[in-house]
Amino acid sequence: MLTIIAAASENNALGKDNQLIWHLPDDFKRFKTITSGHYIVMGRKTFESFPKPLPNRTHIIITRQKDYEVPEGCIIASSLQKAIDLCPKNEEVFIIGGGEIYNQSIETADKIDLTRVHTTIEADTFFPEIDTDKWKLVFEEFHSKDEKHDYDFTFLTYVRK
Template sequence: MSIIVAMSENHVIGRNGQLPWSLPDEWGYFREVTAGKPFLMGRKSYQAADALHSTYRNVVLSTQPDLPLHERSERAGTLPEALALLAAEEEVFVLGGVAVFREVLPLAQKLYLSVVHAELDGDAFFPVLDWADWKLTASRHHGPDQRHAYGFTMNQYQRIPNPPIS
């Protein structure tokens, strides 16, 4: 399980069901990292106006049995059901929303976290992490320019394994 998310410095990940920024090169990074991989997301993230869907496979967490789905998409009523559907996949990218991030965070082994260098208003926030559980493995900064109102840093983290209890 890998979580991929962009958040502002004050943990905002959304406002009114959309991203509160437009960062074309960060979207390019997202597409590069997730190409050919399955996505796991909640219903609101799946149905958002700016939603990204995998061209390979999408699993949507929803209790709505009649949820309208696009091609290459399937519904799971619970996280265990979604995990069973995705059990054979090498890497699954979790796209949110907030409730899905909270539920999946203890299971995630990788975190692709882009930090937008701004404090923004929003109504959806990424959970606070215990950074002692994570090791930074890669980082790339992109400054503001004509196409990007904000600078951002694309970070990759690996979960630090728990030491064996003796």
């Protein structure tokens, strides 16, 4: 199963200057819980936005750079399809960004785990529109902003119709 996981604002903003544009600890916890023990597929810029590889996950990094060097345990692929081909067929695999990789994968993904951040914010990277003719909302959980979270947000899970 191919699952897209992302946090995006009301205007589908994901990030700016290769950085996240909010700090939502509960979203980070959910991301860690959902993706731990699995393969995660990302573009090179997304990988480079991490201080180090995320623990307990197999990283597949999509890049066209032939001589791109990555830490031990990370895998390089030259396209989204080649990245998916490197993943186990009987396990859930997560697409974790960035914007271009989300755009390429939304037509083939089986599920979307989206944290909708209830704000409109300036960004340079965006999540694709979710076509509700193709996707069914099966889970929704609202969280109010508090001392640790600057914005209200909702965990949403969509499955392909």
